[in-house]
Amino acid sequence: MHDLILLFFALFFAMGLYLVLAAVFHVPTYRATKAVLNTVKKNKKQAKNSDAVLMELASKLAKVLPMDDYKRRKLTATLRSAEIPLTAEQYVSLAMVKAGLVLLGVVPCLFIAPIISPAFVIAGIGIYFSESNKAEKKITARREEIEYELPRFVATLTQELQASRDVLSMLETYQKNAGAALKNELAITVADMRTGNFEGALTRFEARVSSAMLSDVVRGLIGVLRGDDGVAFFRMLSHDMKQLELQRLKKLAMERPPKIRRYSFLLLGCMLLLYMGVMGYQILGTMSGIF
Numbered sequence: 062m063h064d065l066i067l068l069f070f071a072l073f074f075a076m077g078l079y080l081v082l083a084a085v086f087h088v089p090t091y092r093a094t095k096a097v098l099n100t101v102k103k104n105k106k107q108a109k110n111s112d113a114v115l116m117e118l119a120s121k122l123a124k125v126l127p128m129d130d131y132k133r134r135k136l137t138a139t140l141r142s143a144e145i146p147l148t149a150e151q152y153v154s155l156a157m158v159k160a161g162l163v164l165l166g167v168v169p170c171l172f173i174a175p176i177i178s179p180a181f182v183i184a185g186i187g188i189y190f191s192e193s194n195k196a197e198k199k200i201t202a203r204r205e206e207i208e209y210e211l212p213r214f215v216a217t218l219t220q221e222l223q224a225s226r227d228v229l230s231m232l233e234t235y236q237k238n239a240g241a242a243l244k245n246e247l248a249i250t251v252a253d254m255r256t257g258n259f260e261g262a263l264t265r266f267e268a269r270v271s272s273a274m275l276s277d278v279v280r281g282l283i284g285v286l287r288g289d290d291g292v293a294f295f296r297m298l299s300h301d302m303k304q305l306e307l308q309r310l311k312k313l314a315m316e317r318p319p320k321i322r323r324y325s326f327l328l329l330g331c332m333l334l335l336y337m338g339v340m341g342y343q344i345l346g347t348m349s350g351i352f
Contacts, residue, residue, distance in 0.1 A: 116151075118158045123150035126157075136196075142269055143196040143203075156192035160185045200271075206242040208274050209309075212302040214243065215278060219295040228282055229254050246270060259286050274302065 128150055136149035164185035170178040214235060221231045229251065236247040246266060253262035260283050267279040277298055285291040
């Protein structure tokens with residue numbers, strides 16, 4: 062009973078302290094932050110109350126969070142590429158806030174069940190690293206999606222170059238049937254080409270995706286813009302990409318989950334039982350004919 066009273070006292074004291082500090086430092090309410098999040102979010106989904114509270118805390122922490130210029134520039138470029146509408150300080154602060162809220166679970170555990178306190182520490186550390194790497198994971202997933210489609214893209218360019226040299230028209234035509242990730246990048250590149258230098262737009266396209274496979278494609282397109290034939294280059298590139306695609310498919314086949322292997326063994330067992338049943342039926346028929 063005494064431990065329960067201490068727990069409720071700690072909770073209400075923390076809540077009251079937060080309200081007092083929020084009034085002193087003029088922290089915006091979660092409704093105001095929620096309205097801002099609803100305006101910023103591109104998927105048009107309503108922001109949750111928890112998201113608003115987390116952003117309030119992260120915004121306050123971001124003002125006092127130290128960060129060197131190199132890390133800030135690098136993280137800002139990563140967030141821009143991942144299309145995450147946060148500053149570098151807000152992104153790191155949000156990860157710290159989420160991890161810190163989980164780590165706060167250690168306090169009541171010390172009074173109720175100290176043995177499970179390390180679980181909250183491990184969970185908090187895991188959440189921090191997971192949130193910190195969210196932008197990198199998003200960029201990696203988008204790059205892999207684009208690289209998966211590049212063999213078809215290169216094959217289409219090879220066919221188009223035999224009849225036309227208009228790079229802008231080829232990109233616009235392929236954009237209509239491209240996948241979601243590549244379609245978005247092509248839309249940005251086409252708009253950039255229409256308003257500026259073609260080679261500069263293709264170079265920025267390469268920098269946004271940061272893919273070695275795409276770099277070869279961009280180099281070939283820039284060569285076409287400079288007057289090269291390009292057909293032989295893209296034919297060789299298409300052949301190389303088909304080989305890489307086959308290797309990727311073989312790797313995926315080798316990484317099949319064990320559950321599929323169990324089904325394969327089950328199918329093999331059914332076939333053996335069927336074969337043995339037919340053989341047994343034939344043996345029994347032969348023996349009945351003899352007797």
